[in-house]
Amino acid sequence: MNIASVSFSYLRARPLGTLLNVLLLALGVATIILLLLATDQFEERMQRDARGIDLVVGAKGSPLQIILSAIYHLDVPTGNIAYKQAQEIARHRLVKKVIPLALGDSYRSFRIVGTTQDYVAHYGAKVGAGRLWDKPLEAVLGAEVAARTGHGLGATFSGAHGLGDRTGDAHEGHPYVVVGILERTGTVLDRLVLTSHQSVWAVHAEHHDIKDVADIEKQMKDEEKEFTALLVQYASPLAAAILPRYINNNSDMQAAVPAYETARLFTIVGVGVDVLRGFALVLMLSAGLSVFIALYNALNDRRYDLAIMRTLGATRGRLLLLLLCEGLLLAAMGAVLGLVLGHGLTEVLGRALQAAQQVEVTGWAWVPAELWVVALALGVGVLAALLPAWRAYRTDIAGTLARG
Amino acid sequence: MALFAVHKLHHSYDGQKVLAVDAWQAAQGEHWLLLGPSGSGKTTLLHALAGILRPAGGSIVVAEQDLAALSPSALDHFRGRHIGIVLQRLHLIPSLSVIDNLLLAQYLAGLPQDRQRVEEVLAGLDLGEKARAQPHELSFGQAQRVAVARAVVNRPRLLLADEPTSNLDDARCLQVLELLQAQAQACNATLVIATHDQRIKTRVARQFELGAAA
Numbered sequence: 378m379n380i381a382s383v384s385f386s387y388l389r390a391r392p393l394g395t396l397l398n399v400l401l402l403a404l405g406v407a408t409i410i411l412l413l414l415a416t417d418q419f420e421e422r423m424q425r426d427a428r429g430i431d432l433v434v435g436a437k438g439s440p441l442q443i444i445l446s447a448i449y450h451l452d453v454p455t456g457n458i459a460y461k462q463a464q465e466i467a468r469h470r471l472v473k474k475v476i477p478l479a480l481g482d483s484y485r486s487f488r489i490v491g492t493t494q495d496y497v498a499h500y501g502a503k504v505g506a507g508r509l510w511d512k513p514l515e516a517v518l519g520a521e522v523a524a525r526t527g528h529g530l531g532a533t534f535s536g537a538h539g540l541g542d543r544t545g546d547a548h549e550g551h552p553y554v555v556v557g558i559l560e561r562t563g564t565v566l567d568r569l570v571l572t573s574h575q576s577v578w579a580v581h582a583e584h585h586d587i588k589d590v591a592d593i594e595k596q597m598k599d600e601e602k603e604f605t606a607l608l609v610q611y612a613s614p615l616a617a618a619i620l621p622r623y624i625n626n627n628s629d630m631q632a633a634v635p636a637y638e639t640a641r642l643f644t645i646v647g648v649g650v651d652v653l654r655g656f657a658l659v660l661m662l663s664a665g666l667s668v669f670i671a672l673y674n675a676l677n678d679r680r681y682d683l684a685i686m687r688t689l690g691a692t693r694g695r696l697l698l699l700l701l702c703e704g705l706l707l708a709a710m711g712a713v714l715g716l717v718l719g720h721g722l723t724e725v726l727g728r729a730l731q732a733a734q735q736v737e738v739t740g741w742a743w744v745p746a747e748l749w750v751v752a753l754a755l756g757v758g759v760l761a762a763l764l765p766a767w768r769a770y771r772t773d774i775a776g777t778l779a780r781g
Numbered sequence: 782m783a784l785f786a787v788h789k790l791h792h793s794y795d796g797q798k799v800l801a802v803d804a805w806q807a808a809q810g811e812h813w814l815l816l817g818p819s820g821s822g823k824t825t826l827l828h829a830l831a832g833i834l835r836p837a838g839g840s841i842v843v844a845e846q847d848l849a850a851l852s853p854s855a856l857d858h859f860r861g862r863h864i865g866i867v868l869q870r871l872h873l874i875p876s877l878s879v880i881d882n883l884l885l886a887q888y889l890a891g892l893p894q895d896r897q898r899v900e901e902v903l904a905g906l907d908l909g910e911k912a913r914a915q916p917h918e919l920s921f922g923q924a925q926r927v928a929v930a931r932a933v934v935n936r937p938r939l940l941l942a943d944e945p946t947s948n949l950d951d952a953r954c955l956q957v958l959e960l961l962q963a964q965a966q967a968c969n970a971t972l973v974i975a976t977h978d979q980r981i982k983t984r985v986a987r988q989f990e991l992g993a994a995a
Contacts, residue, residue, distance in 0.1 A: 378884040378894055383877070390876035685872050688833060689931070690861015690890040692854040775834040778868060779824055 380695065384702040387675065398668050399710045402754055405660035406715020407722060409750050412653055414723045417744050420643065422737065423449070426565045427635040429499060431617065434458065434466060434624060435606040440633035441641065447478055447606035448635055450488045450565055453539075454480050458630050460602035466624070471616035472609055479577035480605040482536035482548065487522045489536045489553075489570040491577030499608075500564045506530055507557035513575045513593055516553040520561035521568045528555050536570075536580060551580045563737075578602060661757055668707050668761035672700060676765050683769055684777040693770045700766035701759060708758020712751045783842075784809045784938060784971040785830060790839030792825055800825045802839070805989050807971050809938065812962055814982065815975040817991030823975040826991065827941050830973065831864050832856045844938050861890030865932030865970065867961070869944040871924045873916040879903070879927050880912040886931045902930045905967070906960070925957060929964055936968040946978045954980050 388395045427448050435443040438455025445452035467475040476499060479491030490496070494509050497517070507530045510517055518528060528534065533552040553572065561567055579593045611617060621632040676683075683696050724740025731737060786806035792799055800822030807813055817823050828834040829841060832848050841848045844863055851859055873882050883899040903912050906926040911919060919927065925945075932940060942961055946954040958974075958981050965972035974985070982988070 378877075378881055378888040382881075383874070383885065386874075386876040386881070681870070681872050682874050685868075685874065686885075686889055687857065688831065688860065688866045688868075689886045690857055692857040694854065695889070775825075775828045778828070778833065 380698050380702050381706070384699055384706055387679075387703060388706060391671075391675075394671050395707065398664060398671055398707050399714060401660060401664035401667055402708060402711025402757070403714035403718055405657050405664055406712055406750055406754050407718035408653065408657035408660060409753075410716060410719025410747060411723050411726070412650055412657065413744050413746050413750070414719070414740065414742065415726065415738050416646075416650055417746075418738050418742065419646075422563075423639050423642075425563065427639055429610060430608045430635050431611045432609040432620060433606055433633045433635060434463075434609060434630050435633065437629055437631045440631060441638050443606060443631060443633040444635050444638040444642075446480065447608065448565070450480075450490070450569060454605045455631065457603040457605055458607070460599050460604065462628055462630060463604050463607055466607060466609065469620070471612050471620055473612040474610040476608040477574055477604045478606045478608065479574040479603070481577065482538060482580065484522075484534055484536050484553075484570050485526055487519070487525070487568055487570050489516070489572060489577070491572055491574035493574070496608075497559070497566070497571065500562055500566050502562045502564075502566050503560045504557050505560040507555070509557055510571070510573050510576070513573055513579045514551060514553050515556040515572065515576070517557040517559060517571045518555055519559055519567040519569045519571070522570055523558045530555055530558065548580045574604065661753065664711065665757040665761040668704055668758060669764065672703060672762055672765035673768075676700075676768055680772060680777050683772050684774040687772070687774040688778070693772075696769040696772065697766045700769045701762045704758040704760075704762025704766075705755060706758075708755045711758070712754040715754065716747065716751070782809070782845075783807060784811075785841065785843045787826075787830070788840045788842075790826070790829065790836050790841065792822070792829065792834070792836040792838075800829070800836070800991075802826060802991070807973070807987070809971055810966075810969045811987055812965060812972040812985050813974070814985045814988045815973055815991065816977065816982070816988055819977060821991040823977075823991060824943055827943050827973070827975045830939070831866055831941055832860045858891055861886075862892070862935065863938045865935065865937035865940045867928055867932045867940070867942040867945055869947060871921075871928040873919075873924060873927055873931070875916050877916075878912070879908065879914050879916070879919070882916070882927065883931055883934045886934050890935050892935055899934060902934050903927075906930050906964075922953065922956075926960065929960055933964045933968055933970070937970050940965045940970040940972045942972070942974045944976055944978070945974060946976060946981060951980060954978065955984075958984055 430448060433443050433447045435447060435454060436456030436458050442452050442455055446454045463475070463477060466472060474495065476492060476495045478496075480488065482489040497509060504517070505520070507517070518526070523529075532555045535547045535549050535552045537547045553570075553576070559566060575593050578597060611620070621634060624630055624632040686696065720740040722740070723738060727738035727740060783806040787802050788804055790800065790802040815823050815826065825834065829836045830843065832851070835849070846859060848856060874885060877885060880899055880903070883902065884894050884896070887894045887899070900909070900912065903909055906929065908923065908926055908930065911923055911927070916924065940961070945961060946957050949957060961972060961974065974981070
């Protein structure tokens with residue numbers, strides 16, 4: 378028998394009230410945990426995908442759309458840019474490296490990206506099986522694509538126009554053959570089908586009356602070649618001040634800065650996150666209020682219990698502790714349940730999102746800020762118990778016993 | 782040597798005198814009835830003896846300890862350790878089982894929790910089978926015995942009972958009186974029963990009568 382077990386016996390004696398309080402607290406905690414985990418992983422993922430890319434150049438249009446389409450492959454491109462203009466940028470003295478992207482097709486809603494092998498190197502991806510492409514129409518699958526489609530080395534498939542589920546006609550005439558599968562990188566690469574940009578040109582070669590794709594680089598005129606976007610790495614910090622404005626003013630291309638656009642995206646998403654966080658805090662607050670009311674009401678029923686405990690030798694301080702302990706126990710149960718719920722919900726959400734092939738989120742991770750959430754929950758419990766505890770401390774035993 | 786001695790004690794509520802005792806003392810192991818009409822201050826005197834209430838004036842010495850000299854928490858410890866109290870309302874902590882109610886009495890008194898002693902006391906009161914029962918599962922008589930068990934589990938030197946028989950029929954009234962006397966005797970405690978119950982007046986020789994407060 379000790380203070381905690383007496384506190385617990387009172388909680389057990391009114392299971393419904395206890396359940397309600399624990400549940401309210403747990404929901405508040407779970408919502409905050411979910412937000413913490415999701416935003417943390419989302420931002421981390423967004424930043425990892427954009428790392429090392431200083432500038433994205435695409436066709437004129439929304440810069441955010443360019444970033445979403447060229448880095449994250451979540452949106453359709455704004456259009457195409459001419460090969461010659463791309464060459465100009467690649468040769469610019471302020472540009473260190475350019476990775477060209479030719480987009481437009483997808484396979485089972487995984488995007489097919491025509492690019493150079495630099496793209497694979499940029500994300501530090503390793504080839505898990507097979508090799509990288511070197512001829513047109515050879516494809517390398519990201520780990521997620523390989524897992525989802527079940528395709529191994531040597532498998533063939535045809536791309537289809539467009540992205541996502543709204544794909545158009547399949548390019549039946551030009552099947553790809555899988556020559557390599559990448560190891561999992563935890564980046565956007567996992568969800569992509571990679572090939573040379575010549576492949577993408579080749580698949581669309583009907584438009585240019587070219588039948589033999591092996592030698593397409595030579596057969597196509599430069600004026601006919603197009604890229605969708607260029608991922609640019611600066612040669613010097615000076616480029617940040619000059620290059621975007623130069624491109625936007627002197628060409629029909631659009632330069633988009635990933636750091637700026639993702640920050641903008643986070644502020645847009647952040648409004649929603651803030652609203653949810655506010656909602657979670659309101660939940661916590663009402664949980665605290667509910668705990669307070671429960672303890673305060675219980676105090677009226679338990680005045681005589683408290684007086685009896687005093688006759689048995691309990692000091693005023695003990696009764697204070699008894700009530701505080703009850704608030705703390707409720708909060709601790711709420712926090713534990715909230716942690717479990719929060720992580721569980723995040724995992725469920727993660728699986729749902731994975732099915733939609735968007736951002737990967739897992740509940741099997743934790744962030745240090747969760748400790749603050751637990752501390753907040755315990756604080757709410759103690760705060761809610763403070764006034765009832767003080768009243769227990771002040772109980773006049775002689776008066777209570779005399780009144781009966 | 783007296784177990785307790787009361788000297789020139791008086792107390793008032795809101796300026797109205799409710800208790801005045803010139804002198805009263807009792808030796809270890811003696812059984813006393815504290816008599817007087819309602820409003821004569823029996824409960825107040827009992828509370829003062831138990832250290833639940835600090836009187837406005839006068840002195841109370843229990844087991845060689847001047848209660849007025851103790852700090853509030855020391856007084857609580859002293860009460861838990863040396864004084865057992867049976868109230869008219871048999872109030873057990875409803876969320877705890879019978880055995881836990883008794884263990885709680887040991888814990889709150891700052892004594893080691895001695896399960897064997899608890900079971901011994903319960904067996905002595907014919908409550909061995911009810912040790913795991915919840916208070917609401919007990920009959921009135923059982924609850925009364927548990928309340929007595931709780932008061933004597935720490936082997937108090939002073940056992941106080943406030944109107945323990947007032948709502949009982951004749952047969953049960955005598956049973957409770959005998960129960961209290963037997964339990965007090967078992968731990969050689971001084972027993973004080975505050976009562977206005979005429980039925981037990983003849984059963985206890987030592988009596989202290991409170992007049993209407995002067």
